Amino acid sequence: MLTNNRTDDAATRTQHLEALEAMNYEMANYSLWLTGNSTSNFTLTPLNPVEMPLVDSLLTLGSQLDSMEASYYTNLTGFWRGDIEFHNLTSNSTDPWQPLAHDLISSANLTNATELSDRLGSWNWSASNKVAISVGDKLVWSKPHLTNVSKDIAVIHGKIDLTDPGSSDELRIDFDGIHFLSNGSIYALAASSGYRYRPDLRYAPSLVPEHRLNETAQVIEVEEYSRIAKNKEKLEAGTLDLDQDDDDNPKTRCTFDFFGQVDPSLVPQFQLEELEEEIDSPTGISTVKQPPLLMNGLLISKDCGMMYKLKDIRGLKSQSLYRKITTYAGISAIVNAILLLLLTRQMSRSHSAVGLARVSRYPFLAQSLIDAVSFVGHLTLAILADGRPSLAVLAPAGLSCILFVREAQYSVLIGQIQAPEDAETPLPRPPSPQPTPPPVPPTSDHEHEADNNDTHSETAPLIQPTPPATTTQAPAPPPPQTPQEQGFLRFLFNHIRTDPSARLWTIMSFFLIVVFRVVVILSLPLLFVGCLYAFMWFPQIHRAVRRGRTSGMSAEYLIGATLCRLYFLLYFMACPKNILDVEPRRWVYLVALFMGLQVAILLLQDLFGPSFFLPRRMVKTTGYDYHPPMPLPDPEAPEQSLGDCAICMDAIEVDPTLRQRPDDEKGVGVGVGGLWAQAGARKSYSLAPCHHLFHTACLERWLAIKNICPQCRRPLPPL
Template identity: 55%
Template sequence: MNTQNDEPRDLETGMEAPRQQRSSWPTFLFITFVLFMLTNGRGEDASVTRDQYVNGLQSLSFQLSNFSAWLNGTASNFSLPVEDPNTSPLVNAFLEFGSELDPNQGSYYTNLTGFWHGDLDFHNLTSLNSSEAASNWRHLSEQFLLTTNLSAIPDLLGPWNFTRSNKVTLSVGDKLIAVKQNDTEHERIAMIHGKIDLSEPDDSEELRLDFEGIHVLSTGTIYAMAESAGSGIDLRSLPAIVPEKFRNDSARAVEIELAARLSKLRERVEGGAFDQESLDTDDSPKTKCSFKLFAQLERTGVPKELMDELEKEIDEPTGITTVKTPELALDAVLLSQNCGMLLEMKHVVGVQSQRLYRKITTYSGFATLVHLVLLALFRRQAAHSSSAIGLSRVSRYTFLIQSLIDAISFIGHITLGILAEGRPSLSVLAPAGLACLLFVYEAQMAVLIGQIQAPEDAPAPRPSPPPPAPVAAPAQAQATVNSAVTDDGSAPAVPTQTTQPVPAPPLAPPTVPMRPSFWQFLWTHIRTDPAARLWTLLSISLIVVFRIVIALSLPLFFVGTLYTFMWMMQIYRSARRSRSSGLSAEYLVGTTLGRLFFVCYFLGCPKNILDVEPRRWIYGVGLFMFFQVLVILLQERLGPAFFLPKGLSRTQTYDYHPPMPLPDPEAPDQSLGDCAICMDAILVDPTLRRRSKSSDGKERPVIARATGILGKVGSAKKTYSLAPCHHLFHTACLERWLEIKNICPQCRRPLPPL
């Protein structure tokens, strides 16, 4: 029997045997399905988007023309709204507005573009608690709510719970406006815009508000209006909330800003560069409350001249030495008259965009080095475990979990690069690319391990049923006479019996096999092909990561779970199979440190680039990971099941060297038979002979069991190995065979470890 026809290589020559190429269309199908789930869109009509842009262009042009006419004192449909006089006293009770500073004694930051975060205190002006009722601003709140319709507040509040909001995050863009006055230009006003995110302590949901405002540079004060995302803010109303001293400059700045936005929108319409996401609005906003934002920057002790030099160096680094960068912070009040609430922000700390981008570049350098180390460790371990024996020791789920972690890392770095823009986005592409490469390698490793370990749990083939008995042909003779002949040769008086011809059974019409549907074929392929099952599991996991985890803002719990069970599956497999993992200490410790670098930075460092609040439980995850590494290393020294009770740690392993009877001593060929791999005789080692008594009391020579010193060289191996399917091999031949496949070369049944 030729056993080498469908094996990957010949054991004698070591040459690769030709393999039948497997169809790649199932893999292409899975990839197409995943890409469809990740990239399907709503498919809006481009003409609708263009109409929306054109309508917005006409509306903005109408607003600008009316506002410019109002500023010039000509006929206009616009009139500046009147601010409630009770607003300013109430705000002053919580916030102390700044004044112009002596330029030699102190200064304010002028560029506020960046990201801010701080704490939030909620005050319900319609229902004051005992301490608020005794405060000096109680009567101010009562006067402020005189024009408020209290019965409409529940409908305006919406589903968002403002009482539980305790964190605030701001994304700010600050644009300096040069206002011309008396034929001279001066820069005292900046247009500020951005987003305000309110969050709850135990909820991943956020309330997002868009704001537009005025930044007075000389006093470090901000006056802005905020609405729910997509509601729209009329910039022309901003001068109404600015003090009279800065109202004219603010109105001119608003006019310049409206003209700039109109020009930019016109270029988009003419160039056809439409952004559908910018037009999408939330059909059901979480709140309908309107807010006014009043903020005051904290003054710095840096003189104005040195502060200007510092901010110029931050925007355009030249390497010069400047003063130590002071903290960028502000206090603010978010006030809503129609909803009767006040949100107080204390010491909101900000990071300017340029400083954040340089911080991102530094992080990208360290992340690239860590990914390179992880890639090098993986390649060394993959080369060490490249044989079938090595792949049968490791757990596929260990590499599958790591591939999911790298997929999350890839998506996270790509998203960070998109948000960062400019040069920092290019630096983030390096760790993103390495994370993608690691994901591909580890996924391929998991698939390969699954293919090698698939025969372990495969059921034994059932014996084929016996073939049906053939149908006898119909008798062609008319009758046969069965009679007994008497002594005189006469026929008996009993009438003869004739056998009637048996009609042949009708032939069944040929059945045409029904062609399975696509889904039936796909399901059958997934059930029967281990690689297809693993790719399906990986695809579903990626869809969960991209579509559910990120969409619901639950990546922290998901990532923590992946890290917790990364080495657990390897411990379980080693204990179950009673075999060590084969993972080197270098790979275990290095990979654990590399993986923990990212989660400890984002969940342990209070000043990380994503401004994620530290979670103390991440240190417990790190300690548990190192505990798992310690257990795997001890499994190499003390045994795979050293931590289990004796009753559970006893694993039945197959003995390839059972005692076997010796051949006849007088036979010319003293062998146990021929090896099923090399076809040579398996000669008997005379040093392993011993005598044993059979049931009839006679002594018969058998091959004795060889033993060795445990812990040093292991048990001495015999020259023969008997498989569970009763096929006999040379031990050396079977070892070389099992390095390629773990199935019997004759009957193709799975073989246990040798």
């Protein structure tokens, strides 16, 4: 339903049907011109006589080769990358071809500066130094009924992408033309994508040598009628894209002539044909080693007075690229499966509250963001690839998604367990001041005697005057406040600020939105992922030092996860022939070295202590001692215990070895054996910071579930 265009605007469909009818009318005139009928309205504009001499002075077009010694590639379908060099044809340079360039542009209207500026547009032509070309090469004579069409001519079309390194902006140029198989030469017309003028293949014969004009025109006639038939079928089936409107403000209005020449290979023709057939349809046979696919070319614009020289453009056939993507997808799926296995084993090792308290959540949060980027990248690659490679890339994409979910859940769980660590214990409120009673006036001795006499008398009791009571006015209660309605944004802010889980999910969502937004611009995701890699294990080192405890991560997980992560980083950032054609960055080796250094520090912390690499004066945190010396009970008491355990409610009995012998009471030392006995006895009890006493074994089992005191619910430090 999403791809069916039958429900589109009827006016749009009518417009495209009229365009197809116009193309049929144009091709009818083209066919009449091809047969020499004078009623044809088509006229082939001859090529400027100076243009081909200019091309010959800059590019050596191919010639026929001895098929037993050398040959040309016949199918150029694939992706090409290389360098380009900009030349201004209107400049007064000392190049030997400059007079020919001046003669070429003299016929163009370049004196009007306003019109020339409108043609050039907003693109920075001199900034581009890299080019990417996607080529589709089609043999027209492959159909059985086309027996009169030349077998030496193929129709070639594609896109040329120029990149501005300063702004990372791109300019796309469409080209359509002819490829001669016997000499590897290319003649094509080109124009900017979105411009109303599109390359018209009917005018391509004006570029080719004169002795090959007729056969070229016949091939173009067959190709154009084939395109019209396919577009009509797509329009009727509802699969033709009807939204390809011309851009009213294209980046440029320049038109180009594209001339290319494929470099010959020192391989006999029959061996190269066998190699190309094996690449297209693999059968497993042994073939000659694949020679490099190279091309040089020129991109000339007469109406804008400029030229690009394409030097040593290296190509990769589509089938080879798709096979390379499939191989990468298989290796990536294995690496992600290993990461998932390592993560599962690490989660099983540190599933208790004690284990989770020693692990930092931020390394897993960073890895989840990396896997989110990996999921988006692999999914995009699967959409752009065709056929079998797209299905293969779905495997690492799915595993990256699972890793992202598991790591995000694990980091949230760690945050929930460690939340009481930063919770502030509320201080007890001071007691409210009580009203002071009124002072009683002192009485004299005579009054005391009278009181004693009156006590034994039977007369009416003496009514003593009540002293004036001092009224202490209690502070008036505050007036009831009218509840104010809290806005949604304020409520959301307070909830994120106070709830650790909400805060963590908010941070993750923010980073994911940033990642999805900037993933189109290649430099920003690379910088973002590079920072995540460089500081992946640093939060774990900081937590171990701050808490005075080791990391709790196994060497298996640290080393395995680091190596698996570095596979992706080094493949895309250090390998010059990666599937995305990302240029190598030298700083990636520093990131890998920094990651290895962090892993080494974590492993050494398990051996020499969390703060082994810091000076003593910088170590501010010392671990809490759960086994301080305790006062022993009276030896004559009926129960020789330190008290009852707050967990199992059994008595914490005193080890008999703690009792001092008579020699000890006289000042004789306990000896080494006595010291070991006292140290072992201390391990049998644990005194929490809240002064609640436990059996050490009972407290260890409790802390495996929760890291709070089972009696007062206050957070406890690691045992």
